[in-house]
Ligand SMILES: NC(=O)c1ccc[n+]([C@@H]2O[C@H](COP(=O)([O-])OP(=O)(O)OC[C@H]3O[C@@H](n4cnc5c(N)ncnc54)[C@H](O)[C@@H]3O)[C@@H](O)[C@H]2O)c1
């Protein structure tokens with residue numbers, strides 16, 4: 130499928146928005162890119178980086194005449210943004226987003242979507258701990274999944290067109306129900322971030338002498354946690370505020386398993402510890418065998434893109450209304 134959009138409007142131009150701008154431009158998917166941000170400094174930075182063609186502080190102005198609009202701001206800003214852009218959305222346009230949670234987005238943005246506009250929320254499962262317009266790179270989505278959660282009544286041809294857009298940027302696309310997405314991401318992304326914030330926070334609370342020892346002797350395990358814990362505070366605040374139920378559900382299970390480990394350590398139950406660690410090692414190996422490790426070797430910096438597939442697959446999880 131050939132993908133071509135006349136005008137792409139990106140509302141918010143941090144890590145994800147700027148990566149879309151760079152990838153869409155590189156792949157020739159769009160004619161014009163208009164960019165809206167809340168703050169003048171961010172807009173100036175985006176302009177200096179040459180990320181778009183039109184720059185404005187007025188989100189409604191940015192979306193006027195756009196056939197693809199993607200919200201790329203923290204999820205907590207979506208309701209106000211949706212209210213302000215709704216009257217300016219063109220009939221026939223596709224409205225999407227990149228937010229890390231989906232049910233909340235369907236609810237708060239959905240109420241503002243005018244008839245004739247196809248609302249197809251999305252989430253590229255790709256990122257780094259960096260933020261802002263200069264953090265983006267065109268290869269970010271290569272070999273990574275992008276989940277779409279189309280709402281009822283959206284024409285399949287629009288979902289296919291948006292899927293083709295992400296595939297052309299190198300992503301593999303899967304459609305699923307928003308609630309299912311939130312449950313899966315709670316355990317694969319949200320809880321890991323909460324754990325990282327917590328463990329690094331625990332170190333921050335240690336007395337100064339111990340803290341400097343931790344920093345001095347931190348090897349890759351703790352360093353990996355600090356990378357994750359350096360992720361954008363506003364973005365992650367909004368994730369936990371808007372995916373509360375799924376996070377609490379998964380956190381409950383996590384706490385039960387942690388208590389089991391605590392008991393095994395206290396009781397010197399080597400067999401229980403070894404059995405658990407053997408299971409988790411197998412999961413790591415299955416992730417590597419599925420090719421996820423090789424797709425983006427170094428998250429922290431722009432890297433050589435793996436080959437962009439001609440037609441990355443679209444998988445249908447089967448949970449969506451009319452996905
Ligand atoms: N960082 C990741 O790893 C990652 C991965 C996938 C999806 N996401 C999602 O992508 C979205 C953006 O995240 P990011 O990492 O690009 O964040 P970022 O902090 O790098 O950029 C956010 C951008 O939104 C702008 N913004 C903030 N409030 C705004 C408002 N009210 N109106 C207009 N613009 C506003 C900011 O100025 C900034 O340009 C979030 O919803 C996040 O959940 C992030």
Ligand SMILES: O=C(O)C(=O)C[C@]1(C(=O)O)C=C[C@@H](O)C=C1
Pocket residue numbers: 228229253254255256257258317318319357428
């Ligand atoms: O590697 C990272 O820095 C990320 O945290 C990326 C990550 C993730 O948890 O996998 C973070 C948030 C997203 O919504 C999608 C991707």
